[in-house]
Amino acid sequence: MRRAPAHGQALVLALLLAAAVQAQPVRRFALVAGNDEGGSDTRTLRFARDDARKMHGLLVRLGGVAPGDERLLLDKSAKDFLQALTELETGAQAARARGERTALIVYYSGHAKDGSLRLGDSTLDLEALKRRLSAAPADIRIAILDSCRSGALTRTKGARRAPAFAIDAGATREARGLVILTSSSADEDSQESDLLGGSYFSHHLASGLMGDADRSGDGQVTLFEAYSHAYARTVADTADSSAGPQHPTFSYDLAGNGDLVLTDLRGRDEGLLVPRTAPAGAYYFVSPGGLVVAELDKAVDTERRLGLAPGTYTVKRRMPDRLRIGEAEVRRGRTTVLDESQLRDAPFSDDPVKGVPPQPRALRTYWTLGLAGGYHSFFDAPTRENLFLSTPLLGLEVGLHHYFRENWRWDFDLSLGARQATLELPTLSGPRYRYSLLTVGTSLVAEWPFGPVAPFVGVRLAYLLTGRDFEDPSLPDQFYAVLTPGLVGGVRWHMSEHFELTGRGRVHYLLYNVDAQRSLGYWELGALVTYRF
Template identity: 40%
Template sequence: VRYAVLIGNNAGAADEATLRYAESDATRVSEVLRTLGDFHDEDMVVLLGRDRETIQRVLIAVNARIRAATADADQAVLFVYYSGHADADALHLGGERLELSRLRQLVGGSPADFRMLLLDSCRSGALTRVKGGQPTAAFPVALEERLTGEGLVYLTSSSANEDAQESDSLRGSFFTHYFVSGLVGAADVDGDGEVTLVEAYGYAYEHTIRASSRTLQGTQHPTFEFDVRGQGGIVLTRVRDVARGRARLRFPTGRSYLVLADDADGAVVSEVGVADRARTINVKAGRYFIRGRARDHLLEGTLEVRDQATRFVADDQLKRVEYARLVRKGGGARRVAHGPQLGYQLRTPLWPGTRLCHGLRVGYPVEVQHVSVTTSLGFCRAGFDADDVSVTADEYDLTATVSHVFDLPVVSIGLGLGGGLSLLRQTFVTDGVAPPRNTLGGHGDVILELLWDLPRGFYIVTSVAAQVYVFPQQRANEDQAGMTAVFTGRPFVGVGKRF
């Protein structure tokens, strides 16, 4: 017989920020254990936002039930899970404290043959540190040889001096997200259709370290302590059989996939990592939003999986989405996209009789949510011939633009404003006529651009800018130069690469 007590509490002490996902994490764990882990509703208790006295009373009552059940020679398993605030000494329950020593007493003293306590909270590693538990990358090997149907295991999501972290993109804590993903099949490394405690915790350990290492808070190290006897492994879930109301999703190798219920705003169901050997997960039959992550783009789409069916997720069933579009939209893990841009430009004349100005432009756009900022350097050469005099007219300019990009299904349209400084240089090709003339001016731009995404982060860009140039110019019959304003147009076509 299997018993479970799942505890989630978003509220901590008065000086602690309210968590967003602790209570929903507890609910996720309970749903997986009930559907895949042989835990029955009558033997599970889910406590959300409850006080210390209620938690203690429930644990005592569950232990009493286990004692009565084992009197008939039935073996019992007790799984206790907590997600919420804590410190090295106690759980924080909305202004109240439940001492870790008391929690150890209630779980460790249970009459169940096998007892598991999993804490997904800050500094929860103090629970294992008391008895010499340690974080280690060799956890699966160390535990596999000794895990049995009898004994005691303490599991924590962080070490004694670390914060357990939540992720808005995962809509839950790192550790619980990967623990649940492992339970639904991603941790079934040997492919036997059963996920053991060793496999689930080892999977969560590895992926929590990898994911948290990229955060500002730093790497989060899960810990463990075990006191078990015999051989074998405790099976937490069975994912091979597809019961009524369940289905399976099978993913190709080569990238990671995030699975959300219904649509892109739905609850996160599971994740399969890029290096995971297990590529099949057991889920409820229904509609899912799939997001595959490659190096320079995403694959996204909605798939329907029928009752008791197995559906293979092929890349051609999903739509390719470049990371830059996600950055501009906001809300994703990527906050910025940037990279070089190079192309050919053409500017209409600044002076009557001058030919078109042809040249190159190199820029570096930086894209964040809603806004793209580009700094560019340009060069172009024009010229004219008159009265046996040949003149080249060069422009060197530094330009900055700010634009907003609207993403359409095939093309992205940008509207922006810009401005810059230009060095205008006239050189007389005919010797001895006059020395070169250098003029410093400025320009303001209104820009319309079109962008087409290509594979591997490349894209094609074409734009047209309506410009007004202002620069000093000697007027006829006047001794001093006056400021002149000239309207021009500048088409541009180029390629870029985003990182």
């Protein structure tokens, strides 16, 4: 047997080593954050948290991120964000020490303003975050920012406004470094869509990761396949919007060559397969709630796979003069093959997306729980001195914000008050008794936010129960109960991400008809500290 020359052995060995390195799996760590709130000077977003949930689910289900190597943060602060990042960096450092190749993916959907991410009332400087990721102990770091004017982070050497480059996925030197993808350029707003149930950029990025971006047909979606797809679709979908076209950007600082596979659809016995025999065209997959979950652009004589989560979807293929509509059920652990014969022709009026009424960009509904203190008193002096006494109050209040419409609040309250008193008789002091008061009420108020301060007015209906409990057991206790309508007004101050301080006043009317027909009115002043969930 002939021995290969020394230089030939070295070449074979180098190729084998390169193939081994190329085949080395990547340990993935992912931090996914979504913040609908961006502070008092920003408008609350509708879908940032939903976008984060979708991206987190995709990375775990299709992106090779193992449970425990991920963090999902919803409406958390910058401190929480950095703490979670530290935990993942520690895990990545330990993995590298064991010889594993690592990737750190950071995704954020929410507000950005004045060069900072806005996480509630806290901020995270974009340049500081970039420096932090540049120094992170992972072989490759990927930042995906879906926020207004996030392209300010890519206004550096290597930045591009369009996907005008390619990386050789077959190269023998693996890519190492930092990649930043943003949803918009430095002077553009990132836009949301009611029909998509998310932002344009995150929707198309997620749809691409599920398989629509797999133009090579190899069952893998690489980082730059996903970005190029999201770029083209985002620009196309926003071109006619009132805000104008939105241009995602990227910045890369990579040593070596090669691309990183973000999602892998190969060998999965779950999802949806559009067979080679299916007609070409654009397919849309709509959730039972009427939202477009994913899209797929199929060419002639190609087979396409989409990594849909288990569930039932309406399938829509748009044709020049009509629609083709049907249903597809994706079952857990099984691949569903789309059957063209099960689709039916339908007019455009039957479009399952067209029939969904656009929802207003309302603030997200949330609850508050508050502890209240106040004072209750009747306007009429003889009444408050002998019949219904002035009384301090302590109570609990629950508020449901933005449920009926934006900046409306529905409150439920319970207040208790008590004091010791003496029944005054015409000629002498009477028996002592304990006067008690209970009010249970509900209010509907409208607010007008001005930064952190929001004045409000509204209507209230309360059930008032008063009682006298005499110390002398021979005297019967007395009770009086009545429904009383009234008005409420005050000011709410948003102190921090979770705490609010409210001062308010109430006026009520009641008809007293025990011993005489009298119209009475009372007022309440109070303050409460509330916690926002």
